[in-house]
Amino acid sequence: MNSETVLGGFSKGDKGVTIFLFAAIGGVIGWFLPTIAGWLLKLPFIPMEGLFEWIATTDNQLITIITPIVGALAGIALALYAFYEALTITVTDEEIKLNSKQKEKVIQKQDISTIFLDGKHLVILGKDDRELFRGEHEEKKKVISETFQDYGYAWSNSDPLEEKYKRWVPDHPDFPNHVNALLAARERALEEDDEEEVKILRKDLADIGVYIRDKNERQYVRISQGGHT
Known part of the structure; x- marks a missing residue:
């Protein structure tokens, strides 16, 4: 190889x-x-x-x-x-290097639990269910999946944590107030088609271990085991 x-x-x-x-x-x-x-x-x-x-x-x-x-x-x-x-992905036996917008992120294989595709996004999950990386790619799904599996990375054909997502509604009782506030702001940005603000708020939430899936114009949310909300 x-x-x-x-x-x-x-x-x-x-x-x-x-x-x-x-x-x-x-x-x-x-x-x-x-x-x-x-x-x-x-x-x-x-x-x-x-x-x-x-x-x-x-x-x-x-x-x-x-x-x-x-x-x-x-x-x-x-x-x-x-x-x-453009996202460039360099895969080796020990690590994955991800380059985009002149920034490089290196993720060690030992820190990864699963890799999967969420639409056009490559998602790399850590051992505590945190997203170590999420980014858009242009490669064919078959090429990506076969490459990671050839190098011994755990691959899933779907999000293994899909059942942990809950549909968000204003003032959701299962989420802290500051998380609900960020999700409410993101909902407004979605309604106003403010794509840049939507991306920024997704990152702000991911930084505290809160992850979102957009489906049918609704937000579905999960909080990782290692989240510090």
């Missing part, structure tokens, strides 16, 4: 192809932006109407040069952001 296996992320070749494609797509969109702006102006309401009107009506060859360049640069920026966000 290889000394390590790397899952996800982008190889140098992948990065080059991705940057080229995103730049090309952005450039094409930029080239047709004056036409697109004209179509948008026919809508009853659009944001930044003044900008689109200027793009659509300005009779200047510079526009046909500038917009493709701006579009290509925007495409490159989007590609670089995708590289920054």
Whole structure:
């Protein structure tokens, strides 16, 4: 067996192809932006109407040069952001290294109880049922499951703690007041489609051993054995 296996992320070749494609797509969109702006102006309401009107009506060859360049640069920026966000998983016999957003987290095999997938999230559970890691991945489920099992990690096809989750309602009697307050704030963020706040509150709760599963627009909650709520 290889000394390590790397899952996800982008190889140098992948990065080059991705940057080229995103730049090309952005450039094409930029080239047709004056036409697109004209179509948008026919809508009853659009944001930044003044900008689109200027793009659509300005009779200047510079526009046909500038917009493709701006579009290509925007495409490159989007590609670089995708590289920054991508999760790279390095698996060895002794540990798992997880790299995302220029941050590395190392988890020793001896500290892991189970690994499973929750939708697009890779979840690594510790011995005390705490989530040692949760993050989105782009690999195929079969590749991930076979890799971890090949290296001797405990794998589950579903969340082994699913039965421990309780549906949350305001002022739930089984949860401390500060946990209920955080869950109430997260519920408001969900209703307002504030994705960033939803993520932050999930992390705040996970930091004190409280874990959430979102199902049918409802929050289901469990508190780990090692939680310090």
